[in-house]
Amino acid sequence: MVNMESWIFTSLWFVLWCWTVNLSLNALGYATLRFAWLRTRDRALDGREAFFDHKRFLGDSTTWGGLILVAILGLIGMNIWPGRYLLLLSFSVYAGHALGSFIKRRLELPRGAYLPFVDHGDYLITAGAVACALGIVSGWSIVFWIFFTIATTPLVTSAAFYLHLRRAPL
Numbered sequence: 001m002v003n004m005e006s007w008i009f010t011s012l013w014f015v016l017w018c019w020t021v022n023l024s025l026n027a028l029g030y031a032t033l034r035f036a037w038l039r040t041r042d043r044a045l046d047g048r049e050a051f052f053d054h055k056r057f058l059g060d061s062t063t064w065g066g067l068i069l070v071a072i073l074g075l076i077g078m079n080i081w082p083g084r085y086l087l088l089l090s091f092s093v094y095a096g097h098a099l100g101s102f103i104k105r106r107l108e109l110p111r112g113a114y115l116p117f118v119d120h121g122d123y124l125i126t127a128g129a130v131a132c133a134l135g136i137v138s139g140w141s142i143v144f145w146i147f148f149t150i151a152t153t154p155l156v157t158s159a160a161f162y163l164h165l166r167r168a169p170l
């Protein structure tokens with residue numbers, strides 16, 4: 001029998017960590033758009049190289065700065081939460097972001113264009129797959145949090161847009 005209280009706590013901790021890492025990456029992206037000194041120092045992870053289809057591999061939003069930020073957050077997280085898996089989950093969030101960027105480049109969508117399930121869900125899919133494989137959370141909780149995140153994202157991103165923290169409402 002699963003202890004419901006423990007299951008809910010672990011599920012919440014997982015999704016709050018994923019949201020924290022994702023929001024931190026979004027904050028870095030916002031800062032690079034707003035501050036020229038940061039924009040000139042943060043480089044695209046793909047080195048601006050093209051894939052065999054002659055389209056950018058990942059694009060400008062997947063950067064070395066983001067990778068370093070994720071590593072720092074993961075190392076901090078490892079010292080907060082027992083189990084020591086937050087570094088792996090942090091990189092899984094970043095891998096989801098990179099995978100989403102890769103898919104959007106193949107579809108020729110510009111940076112910031114909205115693609116359902118890929119935007120605002122990609123990082124939970126990859127981190128969720130890792131968390132399920134490690135037995136941290138159940139697949140059902142991952143499915144719930146993916147749909148919850150996608151359903152609430154328009155509210156959160158619209159608020160950020162009206163506060164001038166985003167360039168587009170979605």
